[in-house]
Amino acid sequence: MSDQREIKIGLIGAGQIGMQHLERYATIAGVRIEAVCDISPEAADSAAKQYAIPRVCTDYRDLLADSDIEAVDVCLHNNYHEPVTVAALQAGKHVYCEKPIAGSYTDGAKMTHAAEASGRMLHIQLAQLYSKETKAAKQLIEGGKLGKLYHARSTGFRRRNRPFVDGYGTPAFTRKEIAGGGALLDMGVYHISRMLYLMGNPQPLRISGQLYQEMAMDEARRAASGFDVEEFAAGFVKFEGGMTLDIAESWSIHLGGFEGSSIVGNEGGIRFPGSTGAGEASPFTYHSTIADLDFDGRVDLDLAELRRKRLSPCPDAYDSSQHHWIAALRGEVPLLPTAALALNTMLISEGLYLSHALGREVTADEVRALSPSRSLPI
Known part of the structure; x- marks a missing residue:
């Protein structure tokens, strides 16, 4: 049965891909971007202003410490995927990560193992499946x-x-x-x-x-x-x-x-x-x-x-x-094995x-x- 509660998400990475994700989230009812993080304060501030995001930070660990955030969206370059995703899963967050899963098979395997150990969902952006x-x-x-x-x-x-x-x-x-x-x-x-x-x-x-x-x-x-x-x-x-x-x-x-x-x-x-x-x-x-x-x-x-x-x-x-990700977080459909x-x-x-x-x-x-x-x- 559908769970219509509000889904609160933290975005990590406010570059070109991160902005595309924010644009997509804006079309999905019941999604709230609670915080945006980027090592560039200017990029984070710009994204927050454009999409009315209440919190801004430059260290992703501050975002992961926010108990109101149930899921994070990782929009970083490939070789940064593994450390941030594993930290987020270990912090109890569900994770949506940009493609590819990581910069190597070993790093991707660490991510899937961390998801299994944490009992949290790991979703990878594979747009052509939809x-x-x-x-x-x-x-x-x-x-x-x-x-x-x-x-x-x-x-x-x-x-x-x-x-x-x-x-x-x-x-x-x-x-x-x-x-x-x-x-x-x-x-x-x-x-x-x-x-x-x-x-x-x-x-x-x-x-x-x-x-x-x-x-x-x-x-x-x-x-x-x-x-x-x-x-x-x-x-x-x-x-x-x-x-x-x-x-x-x-x-x-x-x-x-x-x-x-x-x-x-x-x-x-x-x-x-x-x-x-x-x-x-x-x-x-x-x-x-x-x-x-x-x-x-x-x-x-x-x-x-x-x-x-x-x-x-x-x-x-x-x-x-992203529509699929939100539907899975709400329990409307099982997450595809992305x-x-x-x-x-x-x-x-x-x-x-x-x-x-x-x-x-x-x-x-x-x-x-x-x-x-x-x-x-x-």
Whole structure:
């Protein structure tokens, strides 16, 4: 039964992503941002003024000491996720953390273990789980229309849109010390986690990958950014049970677009919209054989979403990652396994990095054993 009590949240990190979170919270009834924390007093004060937040602090520990706050939203760079999230969980707060789960598998595992030990919820921002396309794909899979799943493809495309060096974002996105990685951890987390979700989050066994930073960039901005992460990543994963996944993730590549991610079974397949540099997209499609005829179909996604919302007792619970988070805090719906999905996504991503470094396929156990902590003190 729905709990309509007010949900009081503390925001840690008032940068670009933090402001996007505040904008989303403003659309959800019954949510109160009780405090905002940022190491920049000016950023915290600006956010507090814009969204009428009563408390401001520059040390996240002060925010965690507030007993009125039941949940925190961590909007920091990747390598700061683990120390702040673990401290918040140990302080008895539920935690919503930006993607990726952390800067390494080891740090992400510490977060999930802390959530289990504390009995608190850990939710990771995996926005594509709430898209109309993902919901339709899940419905087709659960309805048996793909049959036995055996392969998926995860793609993400930008033609030339590397953070900072191509004019978007800050240098923090391009430095392994702060971000942990490049295109894989910035964009790939969305696409890989969606395919894992649709596949039932199988456990990776073996991972192979190659990373690239080949395209020219302005040398002054290269030097200013300290750019030492991948702009393109390619990979292949074998899972327990025999399923496989191939990966192509691009911040920058000399192509006009990628076909969309896809997932196939022995009775049908799904292709997600692809992307081009012109902002165009191919449609969401379903493919099968009917009466011995090859069948390619489109789904009325808007009508499916309308019907889903009309029939749901909690119609807004899957509108966005934050809508879902609030619905779970209220006990309206069970929390999707975003932490487990994000942790396996990090295992795969780090497997690609390790495979590239060693020049060979690696096992998931090797990745777990060799994963370093990249956490930074804050």
